[in-house]
Amino acid sequence: MTDVVAAIQDAWTELRIHRGRVLMSLIGVTVAIAALTASVAIGELARSTLLVSFESQSGRAATLTTSAWNEQAGGDPFAAGAPSGADSLAVLDAMEAAVDRYDIEFASATTQGQVMFQGASGTQGVQVTGAEPDFAIMRHLGVADGRFLVESDRARLAPAVVVNRGLLDALGQGPASARTVELGGSTAVIVGVIDRGMQDEWPQAWMLPRDLLRLPEANSPMAYMNPPSLEAWVPEELADDGKRMLNQDIAGALPGWQVNTERTDWQAWGDDYDPLLPLQLTLIGAASAILLLGALGLVTVAVVSIRQRVREFGIRRAFGASRGRIFVAVMLESVVGTVVAGAIGIAICIFAYRLPAVQEMLTQGLSGGELPGFPMGAAITGLLVAAAVGAIAGSIPATIAVRSKVIEAIRF
Amino acid sequence: MPLLHLRGVTRQFATIDGPALQILKGVDLDVAAHDRVSIVGRSGSGKSTLLNILGLIDQPTTGIVELDGEPVALMGGRMRDRLRGATVGFVFQQFNLIEGLTAAENVAVPLHYGAGRRYWQRHRLASEMLERVGLSHRIDTKATNLSGGEQQRVAIARALVRSPRLILADEPTGALDIETGGRIMDLLDEVAADAGAALVTITHDVAVAARASRMLRIVDGRLEQTSAVAA
Ligand SMILES: Nc1ncnc2c1ncn2[C@@H]1O[C@H](COP(=O)(O)OP(=O)(O)OP(=O)(O)O)[C@@H](O)[C@H]1O
Numbered sequence: 001m002t003d004v005v006a007a008i009q010d011a012w013t014e015l016r017i018h019r020g021r022v023l024m025s026l027i028g029v030t031v032a033i034a035a036l037t038a039s040v041a042i043g044e045l046a047r048s049t050l051l052v053s054f055e056s057q058s059g060r061a062a063t064l065t066t067s068a069w070n071e072q073a074g075g076d077p078f079a080a081g082a083p084s085g086a087d088s089l090a091v092l093d094a095m096e097a098a099v100d101r102y103d104i105e106f107a108s109a110t111t112q113g114q115v116m117f118q119g120a121s122g123t124q125g126v127q128v129t130g131a132e133p134d135f136a137i138m139r140h141l142g143v144a145d146g147r148f149l150v151e152s153d154r155a156r157l158a159p160a161v162v163v164n165r166g167l168l169d170a171l172g173q174g175p176a177s178a179r180t181v182e183l184g185g186s187t188a189v190i191v192g193v194i195d196r197g198m199q200d201e202w203p204q205a206w207m208l209p210r211d212l213l214r215l216p217e218a219n220s221p222m223a224y225m226n227p228p229s230l231e232a233w234v235p236e237e238l239a240d241d242g243k244r245m246l247n248q249d250i251a252g253a254l255p256g257w258q259v260n261t262e263r264t265d266w267q268a269w270g271d272d273y274d275p276l277l278p279l280q281l282t283l284i285g286a287a288s289a290i291l292l293l294g295a296l297g298l299v300t301v302a303v304v305s306i307r308q309r310v311r312e313f314g315i316r317r318a319f320g321a322s323r324g325r326i327f328v329a330v331m332l333e334s335v336v337g338t339v340v341a342g343a344i345g346i347a348i349c350i351f352a353y354r355l356p357a358v359q360e361m362l363t364q365g366l367s368g369g370e371l372p373g374f375p376m377g378a379a380i381t382g383l384l385v386a387a388a389v390g391a392i393a394g395s396i397p398a399t400i401a402v403r404s405k406v407i408e409a410i411r412f
Numbered sequence: 413m414p415l416l417h418l419r420g421v422t423r424q425f426a427t428i429d430g431p432a433l434q435i436l437k438g439v440d441l442d443v444a445a446h447d448r449v450s451i452v453g454r455s456g457s458g459k460s461t462l463l464n465i466l467g468l469i470d471q472p473t474t475g476i477v478e479l480d481g482e483p484v485a486l487m488g489g490r491m492r493d494r495l496r497g498a499t500v501g502f503v504f505q506q507f508n509l510i511e512g513l514t515a516a517e518n519v520a521v522p523l524h525y526g527a528g529r530r531y532w533q534r535h536r537l538a539s540e541m542l543e544r545v546g547l548s549h550r551i552d553t554k555a556t557n558l559s560g561g562e563q564q565r566v567a568i569a570r571a572l573v574r575s576p577r578l579i580l581a582d583e584p585t586g587a588l589d590i591e592t593g594g595r596i597m598d599l600l601d602e603v604a605a606d607a608g609a610a611l612v613t614i615t616h617d618v619a620v621a622a623r624a625s626r627m628l629r630i631v632d633g634r635l636e637q638t639s640a641v642a643a
């Protein structure tokens with residue numbers, strides 16, 4: 001313990017003495033670590049936004065999806081007409097009972113259907129998703145205006161609906177005045193508006209599954225209603241057991257139905273699946289090249305100056321320093337230097353990240369999201385790399401230092 | 413048991429062309445605790461070579477060196493380094509302070525390689541040692557800004573800061589004028605006696621050599637007893 005402190009203390013004193021000489025070579029390291037940290041950070045930011053986009057497509061880890069279809073309909077929901085409303089409601093009952101029984105915190109029955117709505121320029125089709133309040137959390141569905149569906153919407157007489165910007169535009173009224181929409185043969189109350197940019201150019205809507213199934217149009221063959229399925233977001237370690245139990249439970253409640261439960265979030269596609277790896281590797285490769293140049297400068301300066309310090313090492317050896325200690329001391333000088341330089345580089349990165357101009361630039365790449373805090377993983381990576389570069393660069397002068405003989409060093 | 417025990421110590425240096433240089437040809441020497449030994453000899457006779465062997469910096473080509481009865485040749489390098497730091501304090505002719513460090517930091521250097529307790533007290537111990545050699549007003553002065561006499565005082569403080577049992581001084585007054593040299597020798601004798609350490613001094617200077625209780629001369633690679641008059 002004391003050895004370690006003493007060695008670091010020695011290194012620091014050395015750096016203080018040779019400030020000017022070391023400073024120049026460390027500036028390169030600062031720049032390189034700043035570049036490296038920035039590229040890792042950008043990679044991590046991109047990863048977290050891409051993650052959100054993947055999760056909004058396929059659910060978070062672990063998402064279990066239970067689907068049910070009637071064997072009498074030949075397994076194809078579209079072949080012999082959609083399941084009757086009564087059948088779908090029975091499926092919903094079974095699914096909701098299972099969610100209650102296992103106390104699943106986040107779950108939503110979902111169903112899809114195509115119904116007509118009354119727009120400004122006539123009747124138009126719209127894809128309606130039957131979903132429950134949890135769905136917004138499970139799929140990162142942010143509401144730009146108003147709110148998503150909530151539990152109390154189940155008690156409404158007129159069904160609540162969340163619409164997107166495309167549908168609102170088709171209604172031809174200002175957002176403030178649009179309170180209701182004629183949807184699938186019924187009047188629905190608009191409670192919220194979703195706007196995810198490009199994705200919401202075309203009309204789309206979300207209703208509670210039961211509200212959707214009860215729409216007069218929903219029972220016509222033209223509605224192309226999917227039979228309901230259940231999405232449950234469960235802790236990853238419970239995924240396997242949960243899958244088996246949910247499936248058993250729901251199948252038991254639906255005699256004559258075929259029930260299947262699968263894990264459907266993208267992280268279940270494959271253990272090694274990492275869509276961002278190539279991007280990050282490229283960024284890190286570029287930063288490494290800069291870092292290599294910085295390290296080469298550091299080695300050159302260190303090797304030149306070590307020759308002037310041979311006498312010093314001889315003196316230290318005479319007063320009890322072992323070879324190993326001299327090696328570590330010289331290497332630590334380099335490590336302390338690069339870590340300090342790296343820390344400054346990282347600080348510059350974090351400072352730059354906070355600048356309003358940079359924040360603005362970065363948020364353009366995100367779909368209207370808030371920027372998360374500076375990714376700590378990037379900062380830690382930068383620091384570790386700085387230390388490693390210092391150790392590697394320092395081992396060269398350290399080897400020279402221990403090779404000099406004490407008697408030669410203090411002879412004259 | 414003597415502190416240091418040398419029997420039949422030889423040391424030769426290989427040369428690039430021609431035969432190896434035979435510098436020490438069979439040195440026998442015992443240094444007891446509290447001993448005062450001085451070694452004289454012509455330039456190039458091998459005084460520094462012998463001192464390096466006494467201080468475990470160098471190893472003899474043949475012969476036995478024992479410290480506290482332990483054969484040094486059988487020790488590992490790390491062990492030797494550790495023992496050197498704990499047992500020996502060097503004072504060199506060229507002072508050999510580390511440039512860029514202050515007087516106190518120079519004095520504290522040996523404490524970096526010893527026990528943890530002393531490391532943490534290094535500032536206090538170094539200041540006390542500098543006070544002891546009359547340099548309490550120079551504690552934070554850079555080594556390069558000190559006079560020769562002051563630098564040698566710092567070197568003495570550094571040699572003594574770990575309370576060694578053996579002080580090896582290689583021409584400690586060689587770079588000083590006669591008067592300053594005399595005062596440095598007074599100091600060295602005094603602090604060595606106070607600390608109860610053995611003192612081996614190498615010198616050209618007969619007056620310096622005469623201070624010791626035992627005077628030896630290197631002649632043709634061997635040690636012989638001598639008297640002050642003959643030196
Ligand atoms: N490492 C070495 N390699 C080769 N020759 C050496 C080495 N060290 C000492 N010598 C030679 O050994 C001889 C004795 O050297 P040493 O330094 O011991 O002499 P000295 O008695 O201390 O002389 P001085 O009074 O000048 O200091 C010299 O001729 C020197 O050149």
Ligand SMILES: [Mg+2]
Binds near residue numbers: 461582
């Ligand atoms: Mg000499």
